[in-house]
Amino acid sequence: MVLVACAIALACLVSVIQSAPLTCEELLRPLAQPDLRRLEGRWALVAGGLSHLPFLERFRQRDSASVTFYRNTTDSTTSYTPSVRLNNECLYSTYNITLEGDSFTYDGTDKSNLTAGFVHTSCGDCLLMLMNMESGRRQHFYLFSRRRQLEQEEMEEYKAQVGCLNMPPPAVMDPTKELCPEENATARRASSSSAAA
Template identity: 30%
Template sequence: MRMKCFAVAVLLGLLSLGRSAPLSSCESLLKPIQVTTDQVLGRWLYLGSSSNVPGSRSVAHLMTSVWLDGTAVPQSNILTFIQNQKIYGQCSSLTYNVTFENSAMIIEQPFYLKDIFLVTDCPDCLVVNEEVISGKDTFNSLLLFSRSRSVSPPVLEMFKRQAECLKMPSPIMLDPNSAEGICLLLQMVGKWMYIAETTGYPLSELLGEALIRSIWMNVMAGSQNNTLNIYQAQNM
């Protein structure tokens, strides 16, 4: 009888340890990490998310691609993001500014939004824990971004575990092999350096070899669908 009681006590102790392990794991998975401006700039592909924003899951099922391109405003803590998405076969884009401070991105108007970054085993990924306050309502989202269109199964499993720790629905992930792909027009957005060309234009070789030192273009998505704004600079 004494041995049986001892065995039950050991079993209860192990069960107790088992229950406390997820809490400890969640604490480490949800602990905010420090990031620099350089780590969040550039192009990021949206891979998936979990959210309690009303209607977000319906929209997520209609999305085939989303990507961001972030640049810094000189001599300030303001970052500018161009966001491009393809929803139900239609491409669209928007541009917005965020304040970057203390490893967080903040928007204060027309609603309050704060993004903090969580741990990930992917060196080219960002896991974003987002809070949105609109009036008296507060909503939360967990988002995964990467420099590439897919991540390893362990990284994805860790992201799903983070959603569980936040008591959020299972993330909806984009299909990395979707035939839809990202909007071809919007793939041109970004800074491009002129390398070389061939043309039948008179005196083109003379101009190219003797006068042109450098040319670059900055391509930005226009406010209208299917339009681009192109800024070209050259040193001659």
């Protein structure tokens, strides 16, 4: 009888420990250098947290957004193209980045003004990007996924992470709004070479 009572008490203790909320340090744990092959392809923007309220209000005006990572050229460099649908128009830009451990830098930018990295998430097909601008005075925290809509517990985790960054509640994208078509590789190369000229 005592053995049964001890087993029940132990099971209760384990369930309480497992359900304990994560600390902000655990929620904002940097992702070790990501596998660039896993990054490759298209990710839909699910939600965005921004610390600067005027930018958050502008961000809320987007109909949809996505980011496409391209096949990397080395183990530490790759490029990606964000696309934004705003007022039924698609806007594209392309960035080259270099991974440095758990963070990345944008090629050709002042590294003291912008730091960026990936943050760990329990969502298996999600990607979290945290950007610190103006020496950390402004932050952007983007949640991407291969899916357009996440489960409630996945969104709750993200909202808790946004709260840990002391940001206002995030803007959540409408999953019914159409994404921009992926920019084809020829157009991307042409825009990159014209930008370099």
